[in-house]
Amino acid sequence: MSDINVIFCRHLLARIMADVRRYVTKEEVKAAWVYRFSDGHYEFHGPGRGPVTDPINSNGPPNFYWYGPADNAYDARAQGWQAWLEHYHPEQPK
Numbered sequence: 001m002s003d004i005n006v007i008f009c010r011h012l013l014a015r016i017m018a019d020v021r022r023y024v025t026k027e028e029v030k031a032a033w034v035y036r037f038s039d040g041h042y043e044f045h046g047p048g049r050g051p052v053t054d055p056i057n058s059n060g061p062p063n064f065y066w067y068g069p070a071d072n073a074y075d076a077r078a079q080g081w082q083a084w085l086e087h088y089h090p091e092q093p094k
Helices: 002-020 026-031 075-088
Strands: 032-036 039-048 063-067
Touching: 026 039, 032 075, 039 075, 063 075
Parallel strands: none
Antiparallel strands: 032 039, 039 063
């Protein structure tokens, strides 16, 4: 992985976050996380939206989950947030 790729992924993430921040709180952005589970494969866990199926035993709507190949954690976070936007806000221009 090259430094130029990391720089590109950081800029890509910044562009995507400009759209994401219209829909989520600062706390939700901070709570999102990525996990590298094998070489070049990551998980993204972000805020959930939608109905709470069991309000008594639930802390809110289920979390959003994305997994797939990524070059680095910035790339995984960018792809995860982009998938989140496409899932919860399909009207967003691509």
